[in-house]
Amino acid sequence: MTTLELPSRNLRLVEPKSFEGINRPWLFVHGIRTVFLVGILLVSVIYQIHLGNFLNVEIWLPVYAVLLANFFLNSIYLFLFERVERQEFWNAALFALDTIAVTLLIYFTGTSQSLFLFLYLVNLILGGAGFC
16 A cells, blocks of 8 residues: 655545456446436437327337346446456457347337437447457
């Protein structure tokens, strides 16, 4: 443990031990992914409210099922983040699952006019930021 003495105010800065060995960029990338998942959920709810009486259960039930599964898998990973030994493998698996989830969202909402096409680019950029 390293310390730095600041004589003017008798303060010590101590590096916390709890962050040793934790790959912090992965947590940042997963935080951004979680923000995008919440954004997708909000866009879906707002779009559904905007449609009003034209609610199609065949479209929205699978969309919410995909979002729930994606939230569930990401939350399991974040809960077990400190215990995971091979971070690169599990992160690659989560990016692959996110790609499948985005594909399913686009499929269920309509391929030509889907609001979720940009998520492929977001997934690619986050993968590049995490793996470089």
